Amino acid sequence: MDKVIATAEVINNGNQYTSNVTINQHELLADEPIEKGGEDLGPAPGDYLCAALASCKAITLRMYAQRKAWNVTEIKVTVDLIRNTEKASVENTFICQLSFTGNLDDEQLKRLEVIANSCPLHKLLSKPSHIISKLDQPKIS
Incomplete structure (x- = not known):
């Protein structure tokens, strides 16, 4: 039987690549390094x-x-x-x-x-x- 073992939600609101990551009650950021066009605000x-x-x-x-x-x-x-x-x-x-x-x-x-x-x-x-x-x-x- 299949079961969900993990879930993450990511929302990008147009701030280049910087995205808000929500995993359960945890809030994180994801981004790209500056050399790839991001702002390097997160991993x-x-x-x-x-x-x-x-x-x-x-x-x-x-x-x-x-x-x-x-x-x-x-x-x-x-x-x-x-x-x-x-x-x-x-x-x-x-x-x-x-x-x-x-x-x-x-x-x-x-x-x-x-x-x-x-x-x-x-x-x-x-x-x-x-x-x-x-x-x-x-x-x-």
């Missing part, structure tokens, strides 16, 4: 995508470390999105760099690497997706 959409994957991995790793009672004081996940510009049909790549502060041996570090790859967004982004755009009737202002 670009691709940056939010990287942040979503990085935070999902960090949260999954923290849950696992807590369950195992491992000494992990800091989990740092950096995600770079590399877009293949050669061919449209070639896949893009997320490079995820993991680092930890704490008292961990090599076996624990290897296990954390495996766990990072099992976070829900890693699994979601590893599968093909369908994007369906539906049009509402325009509102007259």
Whole structure:
């Protein structure tokens, strides 16, 4: 059975690319950098995508470390999105760099690497997706 797992609403009111993002009770901004014609008032959409994957991995790793009672004081996940510009049909790549502060041996570090790859967004982004755009009737202002 299909179920909605996340929702975001974005409204752009003509202030170039700067857009208001609403996710549940959270208000954010999305924009493009100045060199791409934006005002750089917030992260670009691709940056939010990287942040979503990085935070999902960090949260999954923290849950696992807590369950195992491992000494992990800091989990740092950096995600770079590399877009293949050669061919449209070639896949893009997320490079995820993991680092930890704490008292961990090599076996624990290897296990954390495996766990990072099992976070829900890693699994979601590893599968093909369908994007369906539906049009509402325009509102007259």
